[in-house]
Amino acid sequence: NAGVTQTPKFQVLKTGQSMTLQCAQDMNHNSMYWYRQDPGMGLRLIYYSASEGTTDKGEVPNGYNVSRLNKREFSLRLESAAPSQTSVYFCASRRGDEKLFFGSGTQLSVL
Amino acid sequence: DQQVKQNSPSLSVQEGRISILNCDYTNSMFDYFLWYKKYPAEGPTFLISISSIKDKNEDGRFTVFLNKSAKHLSLHIVPSQPGDSAVYFCAATGGSGGSNYKLTFGKGTLLTVNP
Numbered sequence: 001n002a003g004v005t006q007t008p009k010f011q012v013l014k015t016g017q018s019m020t021l022q023c024a025q026d027m028n029h030n031s032m033y034w035y036r037q038d039p040g041m042g043l044r045l046i047y048y049s050a051s052e053g054t055t056d057k058g059e060v061p062n063g064y065n066v067s068r069l070n071k072r073e074f075s076l077r078l079e080s081a082a083p084s085q086t087s088v089y090f091c092a093s094r095r096g097d098e099k100l101f102f103g104s105g106t107q108l109s110v111l
Numbered sequence: 112d113q114q115v116k117q118n119s120p121s122l123s124v125q126e127g128r129i130s131i132l133n134c135d136y137t138n139s140m141f142d143y144f145l146w147y148k149k150y151p152a153e154g155p156t157f158l159i160s161i162s163s164i165k166d167k168n169e170d171g172r173f174t175v176f177l178n179k180s181a182k183h184l185s186l187h188i189v190p191s192q193p194g195d196s197a198v199y200f201c202a203a204t205g206g207s208g209g210s211n212y213k214l215t216f217g218k219g220t221l222l223t224v225n226p
Contacts, residue, residue: 031212033214035216040120040218042117042200042216042217042219043155043200043202043216043219044216045214048212048213050212058213090154090155092154099145099157099160100145100147100157100202100214102147102154102155102156103154104152105152105154
C-alpha cells in the first residue's frame with residue numbers, strides 16, 4: 001500500500017520556467033491537499049480539493065494552479081516559477097475524518 | 112494572522128525525562144486538534160489527536176491535553192527517547208463550510224532528546 005506518492009522528489013528550475021508536481025493516493029480518499037513548508041513558517045496550505053471535481057484556495061495560492069484529475073490524482077502547477085517558490089511541497093489526502101496522510105515531499109529550488 | 116501558534120521553536124530534553132510541547136490557538140471554531148511528527152526529508156506523520164469534547168487523550172507514551180477555556184493544548188512524551196527527536200507540528204480544524212476541510216498548522220517545535 002503506497003499511500004500518497006509525489007513526483008518528482010527533487011527539482012531545480014530557472015526563474016520563469018513552468019512545471020507540474022504530481023500527486024496520487026491509493027487510499028480512496030475524497031479530499032486532497034497541497035502544502036508548502038518553509039523554514040520558520042510551518043506548513044501552509046496552497047490549494048485543496050474537498051472532493052473530485054472541486055478545488056479551493058488555501059492560505060498561499062498565488063502563483064499556483066491545481067487540477068483534480070480524478071479521485072486519485074491532484075496536481076500542482078507553477079506557470080512561471082519565481083525564487084520565492086523555492087520550498088518543500090507536500091501533498092496530502094484524507095477520507096472524511098480529520099487525519100491527513102502526507103507524501104514524502106518534493107524539494108523545489110528556483111534559481 | 113496566525114491561528115495556531117507554537118511559541119517554542121526548539122526544545123531539548125534528556126532521555127527518560129518528560130517532553131512537553133505547547134500549542135495555542137485563536138479560532139474558537141476549531142474543534143479537532145492533531146499533532147504531527149516530522150523527520151528530515153520525510154513527510155509529516157500523524158501522532159495523536161483530540162476532539163474538543165475531551166480534555167485528554169493517551170496513546171502509549173504520548174498524551175495530549177486540551178484546555179478549551181485557555182485555547183491551549185500540550186503534548187506530553189513520557190519517557191522521551193532519542194528516536195523522538197523530530198519537528199512536531201500542532202494542527203487544528205473545524206468550523207462551517209470549507210473550513211472543516213482545512214487543517215491549519217503551527218510553525219513547529221524541534222525536539223531534541225539527548226542520550
